Amino acid sequence: MACSLASPPSLFSHSRRRQESSVHPTIISSNPKRIHRFFVSPASQTRKNPSFTFRIHAAAVLEKESESRGNETSESDKFSCPVCYRPLIRTGPPGLNLSAIYRSGFLCKSCNKPFSSRNTYLDLTVTSGAKEYNESKPSRTELFRSPFVSFLYERGWRQNFRNSGFPGLDEEFRMAQEYFKPVEGGFLLDVSCGSGLFLRKFASSGVYSGVIALDFSENMLRQCYDFISKDDTLLNAKIALVRADVSRLPFESGSVDAVHAGAALHCWPSPSNA
Numbered sequence: 409m410a411c412s413l414a415s416p417p418s419l420f421s422h423s424r425r426r427q428e429s430s431v432h433p434t435i436i437s438s439n440p441k442r443i444h445r446f447f448v449s450p451a452s453q454t455r456k457n458p459s460f461t462f463r464i465h466a467a468a469v470l471e472k473e474s475e476s477r478g479n480e481t482s483e484s485d486k487f488s489c490p491v492c493y494r495p496l497i498r499t500g501p502p503g504l505n506l507s508a509i510y511r512s513g514f515l516c517k518s519c520n521k522p523f524s525s526r527n528t529y530l531d532l533t534v535t536s537g538a539k540e541y542n543e544s545k546p547s548r549t550e551l552f553r554s555p556f557v558s559f560l561y562e563r564g565w566r567q568n569f570r571n572s573g574f575p576g577l578d579e580e581f582r583m584a585q586e587y588f589k590p591v592e593g594g595f596l597l598d599v600s601c602g603s604g605l606f607l608r609k610f611a612s613s614g615v616y617s618g619v620i621a622l623d624f625s626e627n628m629l630r631q632c633y634d635f636i637s638k639d640d641t642l643l644n645a646k647i648a649l650v651r652a653d654v655s656r657l658p659f660e661s662g663s664v665d666a667v668h669a670g671a672a673l674h675c676w677p678s679p680s681n682a
Contacts, residue, residue, distance in 0.1 A: 486620070486648070487523075489516035490534050490656040496523065504618045504646045506636070526626075528633035529649035532658035533624070536651075559631065562603050569671060581609045584668060593617055594665025599654060600624075600672030604632035610668070611645045618646035624653055 486504060487496045500512030509530055514523040523536050570576055575583075584606070588596070592615045598607050601621035611619045623629050629649050636642045636649075652658050654676050 486659070487514060487530070487532060487650075488658050488660050489519055489521065490532055490536075490652065490658040491521065492516065492518045493658075493660070494518045495660065496658075504620075504648055505644060506633075506647060506649065507643075509648055526651075529626075529629040529651050531651045533651055533653055534656060557627075562605060562631075562635075566602075566605060574671070577605060580670070581606060585613065585615070588615075588666045591665040596620075596666045596668065597622065597659070597664050599657075599667060599669040600675060601632060601649075602628050602670075602672075604635050606668060606670055607632065607647070608635065608639075608642060611642055611647050616646075616666075618648075620648045620650055622650045622652050622654075622657075624651065626651060 487498075488494060489496055494516060496514040496516055498512050498514050501508040506528075510525045510527075512525070514530070514532075515521070516523075521536075523530065523532055525531070566577070574580065594617060596610055596616045596619045598610065598619060598621045601607050601623050602625075604621055607619060607621040610616060621629075621632060623632070629651055632649060636647065650658070
């Protein structure tokens with residue numbers, strides 16, 4: 409859902425099939441042409457945690473080459489409707505980067521529901537564009553929607569995770585990269601990206617064809633953009649910032665190469681529906 413707290417393990421994975429969580433890495437796949445990489449943080453190996461069963465309803469990214477440049481109307485090469493999961497129709501400049509997505513409009517032809525960017529991120533939640541709605545989330549989710557927590561996240565909050573058994577940011581990133589080696593050159597989805605700590609590391613590594621950072625917290629995504637905007641290289645990188653509900657992931661099923669979710673499961677309202 410939003411981003412992360414100190415205790416539960418990190419998760420790297422997405423598939424429609426049920427998968428029991430484990431302290432050992434596992435490879436799962438519902439598409440013979442794609443490999444889905446799943447990884448549980450080493451912090452979980454030092455503590456006893458109950459096992460969970462996860463059902464992922466949608467997961468991520470279908471890459472298509474655009475044959476023309478400039479503004480165009482075409483079936484979206486990345487995103488699907490969070491209501492019906494049909495591919496969105498995209499109008500605007502093609503490409504996966506912050507500038508192109510900001511200048512594009514997205515429409516579900518099945519639901520006739522429009523989606524657009526909110527200055528810094530693309531809002532693909534069910535309530536996107538609604539003037540009035542009632543949205544109630546658990547307190548652990550709402551906590552990370554706070555501007556105060558979003559600001560503090562990389563200014564001391566996340567660093568304290570080491571006290572709960574996490575090995576530290578550099579080591580966590582090294583372990584993730586090591587585990588994702590079989591899918592280098594593929595597409596990565598960073599779920600519950602928070603302020604973009606690992607998004608920036610993944611994008612700067614140069615080993616992925618693109619990275620989509622996803623969070624439910626508007627303020628985390630704004631903070632994420634603030635950090636990206638200070639680096640011209642990242643501003644022009646193949647990155648997308650998306651607001652979405654982890655229980656209704658706005659992507660086509662069975663087409664993601666790697667999914668990263670760092671210390672975030674406990675923030676999701678219903679992990680079994682993710």
